[in-house]
Amino acid sequence: MDLKTSLGISASGLRAQTLRMRVIAENIANQDSLATTPGGDPYRRRVASFRAEVDRATGGMEVRVDRIQTDRSDFQSVYDPGHPAANAEGYVLKPNVSGLVEMADMKAAQRSYEANLSAIEAARSMTMRTIDLLK
Template identity: 75%
Template sequence: MDLKNSVEVSASGLRAQSLRMRVIAENLANADSVATTPGGQPYRRKVASFESEVDRATGAEGVRVRGIEADQSAFQRVYQPGNPAADAAGYVLKPNVNSLVESADMKAAQRAYEANLSAIEAAKGLTMRTIDLLK
């Protein structure tokens, strides 16, 4: 694999991890939101999924976003009869967002982003060394 392909692969990883971090940030921002109507549905956690993609022109394998799906896990029910979003029994549905899980996912996405950035920097350094040798 040449240096251009390695940069393209890492760049696709940067785009994927950037999207993943945006989705996680949205989840964290809505972790405490509830429905606006009594007995309504609160915010549902979102998860980004990826798949490998082969560039037919270069043969390099990168990452492509498959989609952003809603997590179908159950909502948490909390007894709060005075809450305007409570149902007839006094229960409020809370989002299925676990802040601890989201924080761990954010850290993993951040590390993956940094690893791809380091790979691009290494390719850049190799290119500069090659140019210096050719002088």
């Protein structure tokens, strides 16, 4: 594998994990976003999924965002008859976002991002050593 291919693979990983962290941050920011109308749905958690794709220019496998989909798990309901979004029985639907799950996902995305940065730094370091040897 040449330098350009390895850098392209790591760069695609950086882009993918950056988007994943943005989606997770959006989930965390909206974990308390309730509906504004009676019986309405609150914020629904979103999840980024990836796929491997061959880069035709380099022949290396790269990471691409396949899609950002909504989590179809059930909402929690809380009894709060005074809330504007309460249904006829007085229950309000809460988002299907768990702060603990989101923080674990954020930590995993951060570690993947750091691993890609380390790979780029290793490739740069090897290139600099090669240049030094040629001097």
